[in-house]
Amino acid sequence: MTEEPKDTCDVIGSQKTNPSRDKDLAPYIKIKVLFFARARDLTGSTELCLEMPDGSTARDCMNKLLIEFPNLREIYNSMVLALNEEYAPESTILRNKDELAIIPPISGG
Template structure:
């Protein structure tokens, strides 16, 4: 199944793309998608601890299941003042 992955800030810088479509197996969850992304973009794995994932605009944990057509956002740390 295909899901859409949106990259922001450092994730975009490290991958060189704003968005991409990833094929994941049926029954996949955020953890599996994360593994596939880090295998494809090793530089992204270096900042893995500071990244959050959102599925259809809601923060998600590794066990969140994925379904075809969902939009996943990789969200870096946010700061401001």
């Protein structure tokens, strides 16, 4: 459906009707998604942009990513999310231009 995202902040998940142009009816927000370590290996991408309906949660975003990159399921049960450089639960409601990072199990130290 969409092209394989590259390193740049490509938009995936735009609707065919492109409702983002009709801001009054269906306001959309843009989310920057970052992939690190194993998540980057699995997606082949360091970052991309997601277009989401206003009011979407981090979980909605994650669900979209899992459709786009089914092999992210490998780490879904061990990863966490960070929103704007802070850990955040999946229920967090996103705002336009938020930065959502996929944090696979860390291994610093």
